[in-house]
Amino acid sequence: MIGVLRNPTYRSLFSAQVLALLGTGLLTVALGLLAYDLAGDKAGAVLGTALTIKMVAYVGVAPLMAALVDRLPKKTVLVGADLIRLAIALSLPAVTETWQIYILVFVLQSASATFTPAFQSLIPSVLPDSRDYTRALALSRLAYDLEALVSPVLAAALLAVITYNNLFIGTALGFACSAILVVTATLPARESTTTSDTFWQRLPMGVRVFLRTPSLRFVMATNLVVGAGTAIVLVNSVVYVKATFHYDDSAVALTLGAYGLGSLITAFSIPFLVERFGVIRTMVTGSFVIAAALALSVGVSGFFVSPAIDWPVLLGVWLVMGVGTSLVNTPSSRLLAEASTPQNRNLVYTAQFALSHACFLITYPVAGWLGAVSLFGAAVALFLIAAVGCVAVSATAALVGRAHQQVGADLL
Numbered sequence: 001m002i003g004v005l006r007n008p009t010y011r012s013l014f015s016a017q018v019l020a021l022l023g024t025g026l027l028t029v030a031l032g033l034l035a036y037d038l039a040g041d042k043a044g045a046v047l048g049t050a051l052t053i054k055m056v057a058y059v060g061v062a063p064l065m066a067a068l069v070d071r072l073p074k075k076t077v078l079v080g081a082d083l084i085r086l087a088i089a090l091s092l093p094a095v096t097e098t099w100q101i102y103i104l105v106f107v108l109q110s111a112s113a114t115f116t117p118a119f120q121s122l123i124p125s126v127l128p129d130s131r132d133y134t135r136a137l138a139l140s141r142l143a144y145d146l147e148a149l150v151s152p153v154l155a156a157a158l159l160a161v162i163t164y165n166n167l168f169i170g171t172a173l174g175f176a177c178s179a180i181l182v183v184t185a186t187l188p189a190r191e192s193t194t195t196s197d198t199f200w201q202r203l204p205m206g207v208r209v210f211l212r213t214p215s216l217r218f219v220m221a222t223n224l225v226v227g228a229g230t231a232i233v234l235v236n237s238v239v240y241v242k243a244t245f246h247y248d249d250s251a252v253a254l255t256l257g258a259y260g261l262g263s264l265i266t267a268f269s270i271p272f273l274v275e276r277f278g279v280i281r282t283m284v285t286g287s288f289v290i291a292a293a294l295a296l297s298v299g300v301s302g303f304f305v306s307p308a309i310d311w312p313v314l315l316g317v318w319l320v321m322g323v324g325t326s327l328v329n330t331p332s333s334r335l336l337a338e339a340s341t342p343q344n345r346n347l348v349y350t351a352q353f354a355l356s357h358a359c360f361l362i363t364y365p366v367a368g369w370l371g372a373v374s375l376f377g378a379a380v381a382l383f384l385i386a387a388v389g390c391v392a393v394s395a396t397a398a399l400v401g402r403a404h405q406q407v408g409a410d411l412l
Contacts, residue, residue: 004136010126012185013119014136016178018143020082023174026154027089029253030167031101032238037164038098045372046098052364053102054109058357062113063206066350074118074187081115082179084108089171117350124337124345125188137333138270164249206351209344215335216348218280218396220355222287222328224389227359228382229290229321232297233259235367236375240300240314244375245307258315262322270330279331280397286327287386287393293321294383301376 005011035046069077088108095101123140127133158167210216233256241252273282296317304310332352340348363382371378 004127004132004139007126009185009187010123010136012181013122013126014139014143016181016185017119017140019174019181020178021143021174022154023089023171023178026158026167026170026174027092029249029256030092030164030171031105032252033164033249034092034095034101035098036238036242038096038101045368046101049098049365049368050101050105052361052368053106055357055360055364057106057109058113059354059361061110062117062350062354062357065110065114066117066206066347069114069118074122075182075185077118078115078182079179081111081118082175082182084111085115086172086175086179089168089175092168092171093165113353117353118346120333120353121346121349122187123333130334130338133337134271134274134331134334137330138267140330206344206347206349207355209339209348210351210355213339214396214399215280216339216352218283218393218400219332219335219352221389221392221396222283222332223352223356223359224362225287225290225386225393226325226328226356227363228386228389229294229325231360231363231367232294232371232379232382233318233321235364236371236378237318239371239375241311244304245311247307247311251311255311255315255318259318259322259325262319263326264322266323266326267330270326273327274331274334279334280400282331283328284393284397286324286329287390289324289327290321291324291383291386291390293317293324294379294386296320298376298379298383301379 005014031050035050039046085108088104088111091104092101095104123136124133127136158170210220237255237259238252241247241255242249245251270282277285297314300310300314300317333349336348336352337345363385366381366385367378370381
C-alpha cells in the first residue's frame, strides 16, 4: 500500500490531503464546541442546521462549479479553493451569533465542494493501474481515518492548554500547507478533448452517467446508508457526551475518535478484501454493518443506565459504525473510475460528491432537529432510513451482478 507513495505526484497530493484533513478535523471539534457555547443543549440543532447548509453547498454548488471550472487547470482550481477555505477558517473565531456560523460554513463548504471532486478525479490519471489505484484509495481512507482519530486526540490535548477558538488557526494552517504542496506538485497534463460542450451541456453530464450505469446506481443506494450512519455520529456525539452523560470537551473528541478508529482498522484490510471478495460484496457488507450499528444506537439512546456504562457502549457502537463506513466508502471510487472516461471523470466524481451529500440533506436534519427533541427518536428514524437503503443496496447489487456476468466480474 505504501509503495504508491514512490510516485512523486501522488506523494505530494497525498501529503496535501493529510494536512488539509488534519485541519478539517480540528474544525469539526471546534465547530461542535462553538455551537454548544452559543446554544447549550440545543447544539445538536445548530450543528444539524450548519451541516445541512454544508450539504446544500455540496449538492447545489458542486455541479455548478465543476461545470464552470472544468476547462481550467486543476492546479488553479485546487489552490484557489484552499485559499478561500483558509480565509474562512481565520474568520470563525470572531463568530458571536449562530447565523454567522451558517454564512461562513456555506462559503467554506462551497470551496470544499470545488476542491474535493477535482482532487479525487486527478488520482486515476496519476495512478492508472487499477491495483495501484485501489491501494491509493485504501491509503486515502487511512488518511481520513487517521484524521478522525488523530485530530480529536490532538484537539483534546490542545484544549488542555488553549481555548477551542484557537483550534481554527490549526484549520487555517492545514489549508495553507495543502495549497503549498499542490503548487509544488507536477500534475498530469489535461487529456485533450475535441468536444465543445457548453456549460449547460456539461452541468448534467455526470448525473446522466450515474443514471445509465448499474454500478453507479448501486453507489447511490450505498450513499443513503452511509448518510444515516454518519449523521448520528457527527451531529449528535456532542449532545450524547455533554448533555446526556455530562462529560467534558475532551470526551467529545475521544468519542469522535472511536468512529475514526473503527474506520482506520478496516482500511488496512480493504485491498485484500477487494481482491478476495470484489468491490460490490465488500460494499454490501459495509452497508449492513452500518445498519446494525444504528440498531445498536437505538438501544443506547432508549435505555440509559449511567454514563459509566453508556459512554463505553457508545464508543463501541461508533467504532462499529466506522468499520461499516470504511467498507463502503473506500472501494466506491473504483466504481467511479471504471465507469468514467478521462474527459468526463471530474464531472462524474462531482456527481457522486453531490448525490452522496444529497443524502445528508435528509439525514442531518433528522439527526439535528429530531435529536434536539429526542435522541431515541432520531436514532430510530436514522435506522429506518438505513434499512430502506439496505433494501436498495441489495436490489441494485443484483442488477450489477447480472450486468457483469460476462464482463467486469472483478467488481463482484
